[in-house]
Amino acid sequence: GAGVSQSPSNKVTEKGKDVELRCDPISGHTALYWYRQSLGQGLEFLIYFQGNSAPDKSGLPSDRFSAERTGGSVSTLTIQRTQQEDSAVYLCASSLEAELEQYFGPGTRLTVT
Protein backbone atom coordinates (compact mmCIF):
# COMPACT_ATOMS: atom_id res chain seq x y z
CA GLY A 1 0.00 0.00 0.00
CA ALA A 2 0.95 3.64 -0.16
CA GLY A 3 3.41 4.90 2.39
CA VAL A 4 3.66 8.25 4.10
CA SER A 5 3.85 11.07 1.58
CA GLN A 6 5.21 14.56 2.10
CA SER A 7 5.24 17.69 0.01
CA PRO A 8 7.09 19.56 -1.21
CA SER A 9 10.21 17.41 -1.38
CA ASN A 10 12.39 20.52 -1.45
CA LYS A 11 11.65 24.08 -0.42
CA VAL A 12 13.95 27.06 -0.72
CA THR A 13 12.70 30.21 0.94
CA GLU A 14 13.99 33.59 1.93
CA LYS A 15 14.56 34.45 5.54
CA GLY A 16 11.43 35.95 7.05
CA LYS A 17 8.96 34.16 4.79
CA ASP A 18 6.39 31.65 6.02
CA VAL A 19 6.42 28.06 4.80
CA GLU A 20 3.90 25.25 4.99
CA LEU A 21 4.88 21.59 4.85
CA ARG A 22 2.39 18.82 4.25
CA CYS A 23 2.20 15.21 5.41
CA ASP A 24 -0.23 12.52 4.33
CA PRO A 25 0.06 9.50 6.65
CA ILE A 26 -0.52 5.85 5.85
CA SER A 27 -4.24 5.18 5.60
CA GLY A 28 -5.61 3.94 8.91
CA HIS A 29 -2.70 5.24 10.98
CA THR A 30 -4.06 7.30 13.84
CA ALA A 31 -0.75 8.56 15.19
CA LEU A 32 1.29 11.16 13.33
CA TYR A 33 4.67 12.65 14.24
CA TRP A 34 6.83 15.47 12.96
CA TYR A 35 10.60 15.38 13.38
CA ARG A 36 13.46 17.59 12.27
CA GLN A 37 16.87 16.33 11.18
CA SER A 38 19.71 18.75 10.77
CA LEU A 39 22.75 17.79 8.72
CA GLY A 40 24.60 14.88 10.33
CA GLN A 41 22.35 14.92 13.37
CA GLY A 42 19.81 12.63 14.89
CA LEU A 43 16.09 13.17 14.73
CA GLU A 44 14.52 15.86 16.90
CA PHE A 45 10.91 15.31 17.97
CA LEU A 46 8.64 18.26 17.18
CA ILE A 47 4.98 17.33 17.63
CA TYR A 48 2.67 14.33 17.97
CA PHE A 49 -0.98 13.84 17.02
CA GLN A 50 -3.10 10.90 18.13
CA GLY A 51 -6.68 10.67 16.94
CA ASN A 52 -8.80 13.44 18.38
CA SER A 53 -6.61 13.98 21.43
CA ALA A 54 -4.82 17.25 22.06
CA PRO A 55 -1.44 17.18 20.30
CA ASP A 56 1.83 17.03 22.20
CA LYS A 57 3.59 20.20 21.05
CA SER A 58 6.41 19.97 23.56
CA GLY A 59 9.11 19.58 20.92
CA LEU A 60 8.30 22.70 18.89
CA PRO A 61 11.41 24.91 19.14
CA SER A 62 9.63 28.26 19.15
CA ASP A 63 6.22 29.88 18.73
CA ARG A 64 7.05 30.40 15.06
CA PHE A 65 6.30 26.71 14.61
CA SER A 66 2.76 25.35 14.54
CA ALA A 67 1.04 22.28 13.20
CA GLU A 68 -2.43 21.04 12.66
CA ARG A 69 -4.05 17.84 11.59
CA THR A 70 -7.37 18.04 9.82
CA GLY A 71 -9.89 15.22 9.86
CA GLY A 72 -7.47 12.93 11.62
CA SER A 73 -5.44 12.49 8.45
CA VAL A 74 -3.38 15.11 6.62
CA SER A 75 -1.13 17.33 8.69
CA THR A 76 0.55 20.63 7.94
CA LEU A 77 3.58 22.07 9.71
CA THR A 78 3.84 25.83 9.42
CA ILE A 79 6.98 27.83 10.12
CA GLN A 80 6.46 31.58 10.29
CA ARG A 81 9.18 34.17 9.72
CA THR A 82 11.72 31.51 8.80
CA GLN A 83 15.29 31.81 10.05
CA GLN A 84 18.45 30.25 8.64
CA GLU A 85 18.66 27.89 11.61
CA ASP A 86 15.33 26.40 10.48
CA SER A 87 17.14 24.83 7.51
CA ALA A 88 16.84 21.07 7.93
CA VAL A 89 14.97 18.03 6.69
CA TYR A 90 11.49 17.84 8.16
CA LEU A 91 10.26 14.29 8.49
CA CYS A 92 6.77 13.05 9.11
CA ALA A 93 6.01 9.57 10.45
CA SER A 94 2.85 7.67 11.23
CA SER A 95 1.93 4.59 13.21
CA LEU A 96 -1.18 2.53 13.79
CA GLU A 97 -1.29 3.66 17.39
CA ALA A 98 1.06 5.22 19.89
CA GLU A 99 3.92 3.02 21.09
CA LEU A 100 4.07 1.09 17.87
CA GLU A 101 6.38 1.13 14.91
CA GLN A 102 6.67 4.45 13.12
CA TYR A 103 7.02 4.70 9.36
CA PHE A 104 8.63 7.74 7.83
CA GLY A 105 7.83 9.77 4.77
CA PRO A 106 10.54 10.93 2.35
CA GLY A 107 10.91 14.27 4.10
CA THR A 108 10.95 17.90 3.04
CA ARG A 109 14.35 19.54 2.72
CA LEU A 110 13.95 23.16 3.78
CA THR A 111 16.64 25.69 2.91
CA VAL A 112 16.33 29.22 4.26
CA THR A 113 18.54 31.70 2.41
Add this chain to the structure above:
Amino acid sequence: QKEVEQNSGPLSVPEGAIASLNCTYSDRGSQSFFWYRQYSGKSPELIMFIYSNGDKEDGRFTAQLNKASQYVSLLIRDSQPSDSATYLCAVNLADSSYKLIFGSGTRLLVRP
Protein backbone atom coordinates in the same frame (compact mmCIF):
# COMPACT_ATOMS: atom_id res chain seq x y z
CA GLN B 1 18.13 14.47 29.87
CA LYS B 2 17.25 11.10 28.41
CA GLU B 3 19.87 9.92 25.97
CA VAL B 4 20.58 7.30 23.37
CA GLU B 5 24.24 6.81 22.56
CA GLN B 6 25.76 5.31 19.46
CA ASN B 7 29.29 5.24 18.12
CA SER B 8 29.26 7.47 15.05
CA GLY B 9 31.68 5.22 13.15
CA PRO B 10 32.30 4.59 10.42
CA LEU B 11 32.26 0.90 11.15
CA SER B 12 34.02 -0.77 8.24
CA VAL B 13 33.54 -4.49 7.59
CA PRO B 14 34.36 -6.69 4.59
CA GLU B 15 31.58 -8.13 2.50
CA GLY B 16 30.26 -11.36 4.02
CA ALA B 17 31.28 -10.46 7.57
CA ILE B 18 29.03 -9.84 10.57
CA ALA B 19 28.47 -6.18 11.38
CA SER B 20 27.70 -5.44 15.02
CA LEU B 21 26.06 -2.13 15.88
CA ASN B 22 25.56 -1.09 19.48
CA CYS B 23 23.36 1.38 21.31
CA THR B 24 23.03 2.31 24.97
CA TYR B 25 20.17 4.24 26.54
CA SER B 26 19.71 6.08 29.79
CA ASP B 27 15.98 5.72 30.52
CA ARG B 28 15.72 2.54 32.58
CA GLY B 29 11.97 2.41 32.05
CA SER B 30 12.13 2.26 28.27
CA GLN B 31 10.18 -0.65 26.81
CA SER B 32 10.34 -0.34 23.03
CA PHE B 33 13.46 -0.35 20.88
CA PHE B 34 13.82 0.24 17.18
CA TRP B 35 16.51 0.11 14.53
CA TYR B 36 16.22 2.30 11.46
CA ARG B 37 18.42 2.29 8.38
CA GLN B 38 19.02 5.59 6.65
CA TYR B 39 20.72 5.82 3.30
CA SER B 40 22.40 9.10 2.47
CA GLY B 41 19.81 11.68 1.46
CA LYS B 42 16.91 9.38 2.28
CA SER B 43 14.50 9.07 5.18
CA PRO B 44 14.83 6.45 7.93
CA GLU B 45 13.47 3.00 7.17
CA LEU B 46 12.35 0.74 10.00
CA ILE B 47 14.21 -2.57 9.87
CA MET B 48 13.81 -4.10 13.32
CA PHE B 49 11.97 -3.59 16.57
CA ILE B 50 12.28 -5.47 19.83
CA TYR B 51 10.29 -5.24 23.03
CA SER B 52 11.55 -8.17 25.13
CA ASN B 53 14.92 -9.14 26.49
CA GLY B 54 16.85 -11.54 24.31
CA ASP B 55 17.30 -11.94 20.59
CA LYS B 56 14.95 -11.35 17.69
CA GLU B 57 15.91 -12.56 14.25
CA ASP B 58 14.59 -11.42 10.88
CA GLY B 59 16.49 -12.69 7.88
CA ARG B 60 20.09 -11.47 8.08
CA PHE B 61 19.24 -9.11 10.95
CA THR B 62 19.26 -9.94 14.66
CA ALA B 63 18.31 -7.44 17.34
CA GLN B 64 19.55 -8.11 20.86
CA LEU B 65 18.15 -6.43 23.95
CA ASN B 66 19.57 -6.41 27.45
CA LYS B 67 17.44 -4.18 29.67
CA ALA B 68 19.54 -4.80 32.77
CA SER B 69 22.60 -3.40 31.00
CA GLN B 70 20.51 -0.88 29.05
CA TYR B 71 21.83 -1.74 25.68
CA VAL B 72 20.44 -2.89 22.40
CA SER B 73 22.42 -4.15 19.45
CA LEU B 74 21.88 -5.01 15.81
CA LEU B 75 23.79 -7.77 14.09
CA ILE B 76 23.89 -7.97 10.32
CA ARG B 77 25.08 -11.32 9.02
CA ASP B 78 26.62 -11.81 5.58
CA SER B 79 27.00 -8.04 5.18
CA GLN B 80 26.53 -6.69 1.68
CA PRO B 81 27.72 -3.40 0.16
CA SER B 82 24.04 -2.45 -0.07
CA ASP B 83 23.94 -2.51 3.74
CA SER B 84 26.23 0.53 3.78
CA ALA B 85 24.14 3.21 5.47
CA THR B 86 23.65 4.97 8.79
CA TYR B 87 21.83 2.91 11.40
CA LEU B 88 19.74 4.81 13.92
CA CYS B 89 18.76 3.36 17.27
CA ALA B 90 15.51 4.68 18.76
CA VAL B 91 14.10 4.13 22.22
CA ASN B 92 10.77 5.13 23.66
CA LEU B 93 10.58 7.27 26.81
CA ALA B 94 9.08 5.53 29.81
CA ASP B 95 7.01 8.57 30.80
CA SER B 96 5.75 9.27 27.29
CA SER B 97 5.21 6.03 25.44
CA TYR B 98 4.90 7.55 21.99
CA LYS B 99 8.02 9.70 22.10
CA LEU B 100 11.11 8.16 20.60
CA ILE B 101 14.59 9.36 21.38
CA PHE B 102 16.95 8.74 18.48
CA GLY B 103 20.67 8.21 18.61
CA SER B 104 22.81 10.10 16.14
CA GLY B 105 23.47 6.89 14.24
CA THR B 106 26.37 4.65 13.33
CA ARG B 107 27.67 4.78 9.78
CA LEU B 108 28.32 1.32 8.40
CA LEU B 109 30.59 0.76 5.41
CA VAL B 110 30.69 -2.70 3.85
CA ARG B 111 33.77 -3.13 1.65
CA PRO B 112 33.35 -5.29 -1.49
